[in-house]
Amino acid sequence: MAKKDKADKAPKGDKAEKADKPDKLKRKDLAGSGMVSSALTQVARALRTRLSHGLATSGLYPGQDGVVQLLATEDGMTPGALAQRLGVKAPTMTRTIGRMEVQGFVTRHTDDRDQRLTKVYLTDEGRRSLAQINAAMAACEMQAIRGLSGKEARQLIKLLSIIDENLSDRPSSVRDVIDSDEDD
Template identity: 60%
Template sequence: MAKKDKADKKGGKKDKAARKKDAEREVVNGVFAPLVTQTARSLRTLLSRDLADCGLYAGQDGVIQALAGEDGLTPGALAQKLGVKAPTMTRTIGRMEAQGFVERRADTLDHRLTKVFLTDGGRASLERIAAAAEACEREALHGLSGKEVKTLLRLLLTVEENLQSAIGKR
C-alpha cells in the first residue's frame, strides 16, 4: 500500500504541476498585449515629458535621430522609416521646421523632390535626446539585475520577431 500511496502522490504532483501551468497560461491569455501596450505608453509618456523640457514633442526625437543617421531624407522616406503615414510626417516636419530643428530644401538633382535636413539646433538636441532616453531607461529597468535585463531584451526581441513574421504573412 505504501508504494501505491507514493505513486498516487507523485501522480498528484504531476497533475498539480500541469494544473499550475494551465493556470499560468490562463493568466497570460488576454493580459500580455494590454500589459505590453500600457508599458510602452508609460515609457513613451515619461520620455515625452523629459523631451518636452528640450522643446520636443512626442515623435520628434525619432525624426531627429533618423536624420542624424541619414540626413537629407524625403518626408516619405522618413515616414516609412518611422512607421507613420506621410501626412503625419508632413505635419511633424512643418512643426519642427517652425521650431528650428529641421529645414526643407529642394533636391539638387531633382527640384521636384523636397528633402529634410537637421539644423544646428536639431543636431544640438541629439545629446539631450540621448540623456532623456537614458534616464527613462534607468527608471524603467530600476530594480532589475543585469541578467534580468538581458533576458527581458532577448524575450522582447523574440516577441518582436514573432509579430513581424505574422505581419509579413498577412
C-alpha cells in the same frame, strides 16, 4: 483522540506545495487572453509618457525625438522614408516635419539631383537637441529597468525584439546586438 482517515491528511512534501500553488500560466493559456497585449500596451504608454516628460525641456513633442535621431544618423531623408522608418503614415510625418521646421529643428530642401524630391535636414538647433534626447532616454531607461540585472535587461530586449519581428514581418536590428550572456 480519534484517528484521522487517510483522506483527511494533508499531502506531504512536493505534493503539498503543488496543491497550494496555482498552476503556472502556459503559452496556450496566454494566447487570446489579452494579457500580453495589455501588458505591452501599458508599458509602452508608461515609457512614452516618461520620455515625453524628459523631452519637454528640449521643446520637442512626442515622436519628434525619433525624427531627430534618425536624421542624426542619416541626414537628408525624404518625408516618405522618415515615415516608413518610424512606422507612421506619410501625412503624419508631413505635419511633424512642418511643426519641427517652425520650431527650428529641421529644414527642407529640394534634392540637387532630383528636383521632384524634398529632403529633410537637421539644423544646428536639431543637432543640439540630440544630447537632450539621449539624456532623457538614458534616464527613462534607467528608471524602466531598475531592479533588473544586466542579463535580465538584455533578455527583455531580446524577447521584445522577437515579438516585434513576429508582428512586423521584418527582421529586428536589436536582437543580434544583445546576444550576450555576461552580467553587468
